[in-house]
Structure formats: structure tokens, C-alpha cells
Amino acid sequence: MTARQAYDALLAHSRASADIIAALSLLGWDQQVMLPAQAHAGRANQIGALTAILHRRACDPAMGQWLADCEGSELTADPATPEAANIRELRRDYDQAVKIPEALAVALAQAASTGQRAWELARKDNDFQAFAPHLQTLLDLSREKAQALGYQTEAYDALLDLYEPGEKAAAIAPVLAELRDAAVDILGRIKDAPAPADLPDGPYDTAAQETLLRQVTALIGLSPTASRLDVSAHPFSTLIGPGDARITTRFDPADFTKAFFGAVHETGHALYSLGHVGNGHYGTPMGEPASFAVHESQSRLWENQVARSLPFWRHVTPMAAACFPQLAGTSPEAMVKAVGAVRPGLIRVDADETTYNLHIILRFELELALVRGDLAVADLPGAWNEKSQAILGLTPPTDALGCLQDVHWSTGAFGYFPTYSLGNIYAACLFEAAGRAIPDLPERMAAGDFAPLLQWLHTNIHAKGRQLPPRALIAAATGQQPTAAPLVRHLRAKASAIYGV
Amino acid sequence: MTARQAYDALLAHSRASADIIAALSLLGWDQQVMLPAQAHAGRANQIGALTAILHRRACDPAMGQWLADCEGSELTADPATPEAANIRELRRDYDQAVKIPEALAVALAQAASTGQRAWELARKDNDFQAFAPHLQTLLDLSREKAQALGYQTEAYDALLDLYEPGEKAAAIAPVLAELRDAAVDILGRIKDAPAPADLPDGPYDTAAQETLLRQVTALIGLSPTASRLDVSAHPFSTLIGPGDARITTRFDPADFTKAFFGAVHETGHALYSLGHVGNGHYGTPMGEPASFAVHESQSRLWENQVARSLPFWRHVTPMAAACFPQLAGTSPEAMVKAVGAVRPGLIRVDADETTYNLHIILRFELELALVRGDLAVADLPGAWNEKSQAILGLTPPTDALGCLQDVHWSTGAFGYFPTYSLGNIYAACLFEAAGRAIPDLPERMAAGDFAPLLQWLHTNIHAKGRQLPPRALIAAATGQQPTAAPLVRHLRAKASAIYGV
Structure with missing residues (x-):
């Protein structure tokens, strides 16, 4: 097979996968916007079926052969061309996919699904203990995933890299510190200034x-x-x-x-x-x-x-x-x-531009400690409240307003939070x-x-x-x-x- | 593999296919109810990708092996059991699927997609000539499909059987004749009776x-x-x-x-x-x-x-x-x-209960003639109008109100119409x-x-x-x-x- 033929096969495979991803996206959108109440269990199965098909496609050994046929060919001679970029990125995706054993992928998907539901209930009931075993499972599986993916010095980097290619905890920390220093300085300056007037009262039709x-x-x-x-x-x-x-x-x-x-x-x-x-x-x-x-x-x-x-x-x-x-x-x-x-407030999603990044620092430091094993799941609520007081000057009165407020960890998305501040x-x-x-x-x-x-x-x-x-x-x-x-x-x-x- | 193991594998395969069919159904529903105008081409690709996956699953040689392992086992001993019914029907589906070459399935799907669009335009423009080549292609492919599926005496039966298992044109014809005779009799009786009063005028909010x-x-x-x-x-x-x-x-x-x-x-x-x-x-x-x-x-x-x-x-x-x-x-x-x-009226979907079946007779006789080769596509409009006059007592003033009014043939659904009268x-x-x-x-x-x-x-x-x-x-x-x-x-x-x- 010529490099060009292999490249065409790679792209056809990738495009067909994109069409399946589109169907998955529609299943997900519909679930949150349109789905009748009795249909949720069925929908989970449908999402599972397409996810399994996609996972097998992502690890398809034919991909490895096509990539090998492309790499080092004239198609990759100029790294600025679309061909070279596609080959480089498809290689990245393929190498990541094959490193995750199917059993681990399935276990993570299941733990994310049950974890999210457990988190919803735990937040509603302000019951961290009910969520803790799910969080432990998700943390264990995520650490296993980091091992499977491999890393140089920091297991966290393997997870972060899935969301933000090339990023490392050691590079994130000083950037977040800079944002914290700026926020602290701004908060200090405006402390005695009069707050701006609120908008007129509702209701807003x-x-x-x-x-x-x-x-x-x-x-x-x-x-x-x-x-x-x-x-x-x-x-x-x-x-x-x-x-x-x-x-x-x-x-x-x-x-x-x-x-x-x-x-x-x-x-x-x-x-x-x-x-x-x-x-x-x-x-x-x-x-x-x-x-x-x-x-x-x-x-x-x-x-x-x-x-x-x-x-x-x-x-x-x-x-x-x-x-x-x-x-x-x-x-x-x-x-x-x-x-x-x-x-400054307790809830990240309601935060203003300046204090938003303080919420990210809080989560980054805690998830880094969890992945490193420096922080036990059982100690998370206490550590959260301590850090919240130190960083935001506020101690959450409940875990629902503290360490249970975000969905991310309940789906195993460790390493996701820093992308918010990088995005800012x-x-x-x-x-x-x-x-x-x-x-x-x-x-x-x-x-x-x-x-x-x-x-x-x-x-x-x-x-x-x-x-x-x-x-x-x-x-x-x-x-x-x-x-x-x-x-x-x-x-x-x-x-x-x-x-x- | 024991018969029970083979049966479990069969059912797992069938259930996963059902989840993919569900995703396809959602893609189709969304297309007609929600889809933004610019997204139609992309949606066709998504439907195509899942259809191709389903077709490959339906013809999977593993199915043949599992079915063989089940048939003649204790699972089929009592035909009234769910196991026996599932095995019998999965065999029916599998045998039909493997008889259709993938190239023919793809050609039919493409012809149905382009045919439907061509029909929409032709109906709008009252231009049968523009639709005729598409109809010819769909008819040729459908006859090829009937040959691939096989039949005893009537090619039409192979197509009808896809919608209505076991049904035959020779059995349908006398039943439809009975409905025609009844309709003619009723129409004759009520000819001179006063029509019932219409409902009060709109608008109806x-x-x-x-x-x-x-x-x-x-x-x-x-x-x-x-x-x-x-x-x-x-x-x-x-x-x-x-x-x-x-x-x-x-x-x-x-x-x-x-x-x-x-x-x-x-x-x-x-x-x-x-x-x-x-x-x-x-x-x-x-x-x-x-x-x-x-x-x-x-x-x-x-x-x-x-x-x-x-x-x-x-x-x-x-x-x-x-x-x-x-x-x-x-x-x-x-x-x-x-x-x-x-x-009596020209449009099937607006027909009353009594004259509805006359529309079905009209279409059944014409599609039977088309599949037999007794009627050329070019002669369809004339044949339609003649038969409409004979059966309904009405000659359509335009093809849009005549042979272009229904979507079915434009998607290659020959043999579908009789199911409407059987349903009644x-x-x-x-x-x-x-x-x-x-x-x-x-x-x-x-x-x-x-x-x-x-x-x-x-x-x-x-x-x-x-x-x-x-x-x-x-x-x-x-x-x-x-x-x-x-x-x-x-x-x-x-x-x-x-x-x-």
C-alpha cells in the first residue's frame, strides 16, 4: 500500500468515526433536552453500544498499519501540511487508545455513569460519605489509566495531557500562582471601594x-x-x-x-x-x-x-x-x-472573572494531591474547606456548597480543571x-x-x-x-x- | 459452543444492533423535527455510517454459526417458546440480509436518498419526466433485489414479503377485490343520500x-x-x-x-x-x-x-x-x-375509510405491473390516470395529484402499499x-x-x-x-x- 493509499484509508476511517461520534453527540443532547422520563435506561444502553463501537475503531490494528505506512513518507516531509498534521494527531489518538485496555475503558465508563448519579444524590443530600466510595473507585481507575498511558515524573500529567496536549502540572502551577497573586492584589485594592449598583429588580420575562x-x-x-x-x-x-x-x-x-x-x-x-x-x-x-x-x-x-x-x-x-x-x-x-x-463566593460557576481562577487553583491543588496519593478521599472535605478559607477567604457551610459542587470528578475527569484557567x-x-x-x-x-x-x-x-x-x-x-x-x-x-x- | 451459549451470543448481538437502530431512529426523528437547515448533508452521512455498520452486523457470519448451533437443539423443540420464535425470526432476518449483496444494498440506499429528493422536486414542479430516471433506477434495483431474495412464481412476492412475512400477491388481489366491491356498493347506495353537515368553520386555534x-x-x-x-x-x-x-x-x-x-x-x-x-x-x-x-x-x-x-x-x-x-x-x-x-378524492392520505382501499388497489395493480415488466416507467402517468378514472371515478388534473403524490416508490418501497389495506x-x-x-x-x-x-x-x-x-x-x-x-x-x-x- 502506498503512503497515499494508507492516508486515504486513515481519513476514511476517521471520517466514519466522526459520523458515529455525531450520532453519540445527538444521543447526549437529546438526553438532556428532549428525552421522555421513562427512556433514560434505554438511552444509557444506546450510548454504551456506540461507545463500544468507537473504542474498537480507535484501537483498530489497521490504523497502526496505515499510520506506519504514512510516517516517514513524503506526506510528513513538511510538518505544516494538513497531511502531516493529520498523521501526527491520528498517531497521538491511536497510541493513547491502544494503551488503555478495553476492560479499563469499560470499567471507567461504568464508574463514570454510576458515579455521576451517586454524585447527584450526594449533592442533593449533602452526603459526602455516600459519594466517597465512588470517588475512590474513579480515583483508583484514573491512576491506573495514568499508569497505562505513561508519564515522565508526574502521574497527573498523563491525565492532564488527555485534555490539554503537552501541558504539565509543573508548568500550570506557577501560572495559576500568578493569577492568584493578581486576584489577591485586586481584592485588596477594591476592599474599601463602594460596590457597583445592582441591576433593577426582576422579574425579567x-x-x-x-x-x-x-x-x-x-x-x-x-x-x-x-x-x-x-x-x-x-x-x-x-x-x-x-x-x-x-x-x-x-x-x-x-x-x-x-x-x-x-x-x-x-x-x-x-x-x-x-x-x-x-x-x-x-x-x-x-x-x-x-x-x-x-x-x-x-x-x-x-x-x-x-x-x-x-x-x-x-x-x-x-x-x-x-x-x-x-x-x-x-x-x-x-x-x-x-x-x-x-x-468572592463559594460557587465556581457563579464566580466573577477575577475570583474564578481561585476556584481552579483550589481544585487543581486538591486533585493533584489525590492523584499523587498525598490526600485520602476521606480527607477531601476537610482539605477543601481549609483551602477554601485560605484561597477564597470562605469556608463552605456544607459539602454540597464545597467539595460536592462540581460534576467533573464524579465522571473521572481528573486533570480537566486547569483548562478553565488556561482558557481564560x-x-x-x-x-x-x-x-x-x-x-x-x-x-x-x-x-x-x-x-x-x-x-x-x-x-x-x-x-x-x-x-x-x-x-x-x-x-x-x-x-x-x-x-x-x-x-x-x-x-x-x-x-x-x-x-x- | 452449546446451543444455550450460541443463543445468548445471538441475543447479545441482536440487542446491540437494536441500540444502533435506536440511534438511527433518533437521527431520523431529529432530521424531521429539529435539524438546522445547514446540517442535512452531514446528517445523511451520519445515517449512512450507522446503516453500513448495521448491514455488516446483520450479515455477520458469526450469526450463521450461532443460528446453526441453536437450530435443532432443545431450544427449538417447542415452537411456542420465546427461544424458538427468536431463533426462527433471527434466521429469517439473517437469510434475507446475506442474500442482498453489499453493493446492491448500498446502491439501493443511495438511490432511495437521491430518489426521495428528486421526487420532492418533481412533485413540486409537477414534472414526472424529471423523476422518471430515478424511478427507473429504483425499479431496476428492486427487481434485482427480488431476484437476490428469490421467489416461487412472482418477483413482487419477494418484495412484499419484506414488509408482510408470508404474504403473496395472489392472496392479496382477491381480498382487495372484495374491498373494491364493497366500496362500489356503498358508493352506489349513498349516491342520492344527502351529505352530512360539515363541522363549524375555523379558525381552530x-x-x-x-x-x-x-x-x-x-x-x-x-x-x-x-x-x-x-x-x-x-x-x-x-x-x-x-x-x-x-x-x-x-x-x-x-x-x-x-x-x-x-x-x-x-x-x-x-x-x-x-x-x-x-x-x-x-x-x-x-x-x-x-x-x-x-x-x-x-x-x-x-x-x-x-x-x-x-x-x-x-x-x-x-x-x-x-x-x-x-x-x-x-x-x-x-x-x-x-x-x-x-x-372519493384524488389524494390517498385525505381519503375516507371506504374509499381509502380503492387507492391501495390502484397502487397495488400498478406496482405489480411495473415489477412484472408489464408497465414501462414512461407509461406510468397514463396508466395511473386511466386506472384512477376506472377505480375512483376521477382523473387527476396533474401528476402531482396523481402518480407523484406518494413518497413510497421514490424510496424503492415496492410492495409496501398492500399493508395499508391489510392493516385496515x-x-x-x-x-x-x-x-x-x-x-x-x-x-x-x-x-x-x-x-x-x-x-x-x-x-x-x-x-x-x-x-x-x-x-x-x-x-x-x-x-x-x-x-x-x-x-x-x-x-x-x-x-x-x-x-x-
Whole structure:
């Protein structure tokens, strides 16, 4: 078989897998948005059946042969070509897949499924002890997985690498420390400044909220003919396939900003998904997202850099006032202040931009200790509360508001949390670079013209797929190695604008 | 491998295939109900990928080995056991699957996909010539399929057997002739009788229509926690998986009865699906529908025998009047007359109970001639119009209202149409038998209590799955071989009640 034939076979295999992944994504979306109550057990079986097929396809020995036939051929001579990138990334995926024994993969999938249900009940009942054995199982299996995958010095790195290729705990820790120092400094400065005024009281009509969301998501570039907006208990974004990026939201009549920023966040994910899928490489690594942090950078950029900015609200405040009569007297400046207030709290998903990263530090340090074996599962609640007091200045009154608040560990997603802060960092790097490339960006945004920004992101991030590893992708887009400095500048500027410090 | 081990392997294989079929069903439902406009090409690929996997599973040589290990063992000693039925039916499915070469299966799937699109355009443009080459391809491939499947005397039988196991054209023809004679007789009798009064004019509020549909579908037994009701351009019913039977409708503000009877019809399908899936044999033939005609018998029974009857409207007329103010003065008797009027028309899906079967005769005779090679594709429009005049007394003014009106042939479904009339016949047989088994059935229905009827159908039809071939299933349920007589009695009684003839 020639290298070209092997490459064609590789891509056909990858594209067929992508079509199965699309079916799996639809099963998952439907489960959260549409599924009748009696159908959940059946749905779990359906997801299991397709997952098993995908796992076998990912480990198919034919893949190994095709990859060997491609590697070292003329197709990999220029690493910048789509062919070379696809071969490199398919090799990465294949090597990871074959390292995980099928029994371990199945055990992890089952533990994640039962673990998630156990976590839901434990959080509801504030009963960490009921969840602890599941967490122990998931931790044990994840450590086994890290051993199977292999690592240099730190087992945690093997897990982190699954979400963020090339990333290491030793590189994450100092970056998170920088974000902590900045947050502590900002919190110290604003301590005695008057808090910005809240938005007018609700209720905010939910039909009007939906109208505004549809207007704003379309305004920033999400085509209604390539997406859906639906309601689910937990908002999320999912790509089903080409031309089909779906987001969900949840309406709170007392506070329209929850659904609003949530939907803008998910729109950022959806715009990225449509962007890399639409680059002509769907079903191959060149048409896939670069990493979890890069994905998060797109949602955070639109949510924070754009939708919490003054230019954005110059255009959107009249739209919002047309939907909600009580906003008639609210200025864009007042809007920006209200949605930018810094208030340390117990719940990560409700956190402001500045203190959000403190939540990530807390989780990163704890999961690192768990994976290392330095922290026993039984000691997690105490360790969480101690660290929460030290980092956030708050001790959770219950585990439900503490170590049981997040879903991630209940599905075995150890090593996932750092991608949130990396995403925040990348978002700030990209928005600064976009501002250099589009000198009149604030004026464009104030005029409701978000196309130049979306086009810049499309060209420099979306269309690139997995052509470059995450850090290299950000460096190529911005012209410099990514650091926390742009995010820190952004947070300081915001504190200055809102609190005058 | 012991027979029991082989049987367990067979069933595990069948159950995993059922989970993939469920995913395919969801892809299909979503395509008609939810899919963003830009996503149709991607969806076709996803359906293609899962179809290819299913086809390979259906022909898996391991199936042949397991079946051989089971057949003739103690598992098949008593043909009435679920094991024997499953083995017999899995053998039937396997033998059919392996007879179709993969190239032919792929060619048919592609021709069906392009044919359906070509038909949609041709119907819109009233352009039979544009559709003719597609029809020719589908006919050629279907005849090739019939050859591959094999038959005794009539190629058509090989295709018919895919929908209705054991059925033959030679057995269908006299039954359809009996229905034609009855219809001609009824039409002659009512010719000079005054037509029943129409229902009051619309508009019928579509939100109120939806309210009524949800009330009535729940009333007759469709649980909202095991089903969904959504809107689609073409109403349909689909089983996604256990506890998940979905129906769709389309609202016409001028005439609430279209959505109403359509939804009751689809509810009949859904009740059957939930019934056979819920019998503990999901994913194996014992948990599958017996045939297309048996499926249709369930929709027709609820649509015609139940929902066009006086006892039904004694209970439902006040519910309808609560939704639509203009029905305040309409009696149950007037309602039954209005929805039971006999009016020959050009369009099958709008036909009344009596003339519906005339449409089926028309199509059966034409598709039989096409498959035999006695009728050329180019001559179809002329043959259709001639036969329409002879059978219905009407000549279509356009092909869009004539030979282009149905979707079936555009997807290669030759041999499907007779199942509609068989379904009508089986529905009447079953309703008569249920009436014998439940002496106070009319009183129960008039009191809004449809549980005894549903329970009788569940016990005698739904829960049986594919335990018996279709005719044997109806015979076992009713205590006599199915004939057209009960349907003819039903139609005559209705004509008598409405027209006094």
C-alpha cells in the first residue's frame, strides 16, 4: 500500500468515526433536552453500544498499519501540511487508545455513569460519605489509566495531557500562582471601594429573555440555520455535525444575566465548533478542536472580553431595554459595572472573572494531591474547606456548597480543571492580539459589528483545527508565547474602570 | 459452543444492533423535527455510517454459526417458546440480509436518498419526466433485489414479503377485490343520500388543538413520560427505544380534524411500539413488531374504529368544545357524521375509510405491473390516470395529484402499499373480537375508559412481538382466520348510520 493509499484509508476511517461520534453527540443532547422520563435506561444502553463501537475503531490494528505506512513518507516531509498534521494527531489518538485496555475503558465508563448519579444524590443530600466510595473507585481507575498511558515524573500529567496536549502540572502551577497573586492584589485594592449598583429588580420575562438571546447570539455571528437554542437543566454546547452546533440555556426570571452570559459563553463554543468543522477537514484532526483550553478560550473571549465590555453594551443596552422595561433608565456604563462586580463566593460557576481562577487553583491543588496519593478521599472535605478559607477567604457551610459542587470528578475527569484557567488566559491573549490587528475594534463592537473579530478568530484559531499544539496555536495567532499577563492586565483594567482603583 | 451459549451470543448481538437502530431512529426523528437547515448533508452521512455498520452486523457470519448451533437443539423443540420464535425470526432476518449483496444494498440506499429528493422536486414542479430516471433506477434495483431474495412464481412476492412475512400477491388481489366491491356498493347506495353537515368553520386555534391532542392521546393510553408530541412537515411515529415512542403532527387552523385523527393514528402506532418493546424482550424479535400490516392495524383501530365512533365522541365532544368555542352546539352524533363522510378524492392520505382501499388497489395493480415488466416507467402517468378514472371515478388534473403524490416508490418501497389495506382489515377483525371479549366496551369508551381495550390489545397483539406470523397472530387474537368481512361490516354499518342506507 502506498503512503497515499494508507492516508486515504486513515481519513476514511476517521471520517466514519466522526459520523458515529455525531450520532453519540445527538444521543447526549437529546438526553438532556428532549428525552421522555421513562427512556433514560434505554438511552444509557444506546450510548454504551456506540461507545463500544468507537473504542474498537480507535484501537483498530489497521490504523497502526496505515499510520506506519504514512510516517516517514513524503506526506510528513513538511510538518505544516494538513497531511502531516493529520498523521501526527491520528498517531497521538491511536497510541493513547491502544494503551488503555478495553476492560479499563469499560470499567471507567461504568464508574463514570454510576458515579455521576451517586454524585447527584450526594449533592442533593449533602452526603459526602455516600459519594466517597465512588470517588475512590474513579480515583483508583484514573491512576491506573495514568499508569497505562505513561508519564515522565508526574502521574497527573498523563491525565492532564488527555485534555490539554503537552501541558504539565509543573508548568500550570506557577501560572495559576500568578493569577492568584493578581486576584489577591485586586481584592485588596477594591476592599474599601463602594460596590457597583445592582441591576433593577426582576422579574425579567423569560420569553423576552429568549428573544434577546436569539438576537444577541445571531448578532455576534451564530447563524440560526446552523444552530439551535433549547432549554436544559444544565446549560451546555455540543457539536452534532457540520452545520449543527447546539446550545442550551436555563432562564432565571429574577436575573436575566445568568441565561444571557451563559448563552454567550456557549455561543463562543459553538462558533469555534462551526469554524473548525467548516474548514473542509471535517472528520479528521484538522477539522477538530485544538484542545479543551482553546475551546474555553473561545467561550470566555465572547463572554468576558466582549459581552462584559463597554463597547458591547453601547450597542446591546437598547436591545435589552426593548425587551425589559425596567432597564429603560440603565446606561451602558451602569450595565458594565453591574455585570463586572468582583465578589468572592463559594460557587465556581457563579464566580466573577477575577475570583474564578481561585476556584481552579483550589481544585487543581486538591486533585493533584489525590492523584499523587498525598490526600485520602476521606480527607477531601476537610482539605477543601481549609483551602477554601485560605484561597477564597470562605469556608463552605456544607459539602454540597464545597467539595460536592462540581460534576467533573464524579465522571473521572481528573486533570480537566486547569483548562478553565488556561482558557481564560488564552482568551485574553487572543483578544489583545485581535485588538492590535483590528485597530477600530471597540468602535466596530459599539456599532454592533462583530464580524471582523469573528473573522480574525476564524482565520487564526477556528480554521486551524489541530494543525498546531495549543500553545503553539496561540503563539502563532498572537505573535508571542501565551502568558498570564494579558489576563492580569484585563482584570486590573476592569477593576480600575468599575472600582476606580 | 452449546446451543444455550450460541443463543445468548445471538441475543447479545441482536440487542446491540437494536441500540444502533435506536440511534438511527433518533437521527431520523431529529432530521424531521429539529435539524438546522445547514446540517442535512452531514446528517445523511451520519445515517449512512450507522446503516453500513448495521448491514455488516446483520450479515455477520458469526450469526450463521450461532443460528446453526441453536437450530435443532432443545431450544427449538417447542415452537411456542420465546427461544424458538427468536431463533426462527433471527434466521429469517439473517437469510434475507446475506442474500442482498453489499453493493446492491448500498446502491439501493443511495438511490432511495437521491430518489426521495428528486421526487420532492418533481412533485413540486409537477414534472414526472424529471423523476422518471430515478424511478427507473429504483425499479431496476428492486427487481434485482427480488431476484437476490428469490421467489416461487412472482418477483413482487419477494418484495412484499419484506414488509408482510408470508404474504403473496395472489392472496392479496382477491381480498382487495372484495374491498373494491364493497366500496362500489356503498358508493352506489349513498349516491342520492344527502351529505352530512360539515363541522363549524375555523379558525381552530392551534394552541388549543395541541391541548386537545395531548389530552386525547393521554386519555387513550399514551403516557407523556414515555412519548413526545412534536411538529413536523409530514406527521409520523417512531420508536427511539424503550420508554421513548415519539409522534409528530402538523396543525391546520382551518380544520382541527386533520391533526386530530393524524395524532390518534400515530398514537396507535406508538402504543403498539411501547407494548412490544415493554414485553421484556427488547432488542430481540420477540420484542419487535409482527409486520407492517399489524402495525397499521393498531393505528387504524384507534383512528377509525375508536376515534370515529359515537361512544368516543360522547366522551370527547365536551373536551373538544372546551378547546374550540364554535363546537359548543355540536352534538356527538353530528361530530361522528361529519368525520365519517364518504367522499372519493384524488389524494390517498385525505381519503375516507371506504374509499381509502380503492387507492391501495390502484397502487397495488400498478406496482405489480411495473415489477412484472408489464408497465414501462414512461407509461406510468397514463396508466395511473386511466386506472384512477376506472377505480375512483376521477382523473387527476396533474401528476402531482396523481402518480407523484406518494413518497413510497421514490424510496424503492415496492410492495409496501398492500399493508395499508391489510392493516385496515386486521383492525376491523381485532375491534370486533375486542368487542366480544369486552361486552361493555361501548359504555366504557363513552365513559372515557379506554384501558380495557388497550389491555386486550396489549395481551393479544402488543406483547406477542414476532412470536407468530401476522395472519396467525390475528387468528390467535380473534379466534378465527382474518378476512375482509369485519371491515366490510364496519363500513356498511357506518354508511347506514350516517346516510341511512
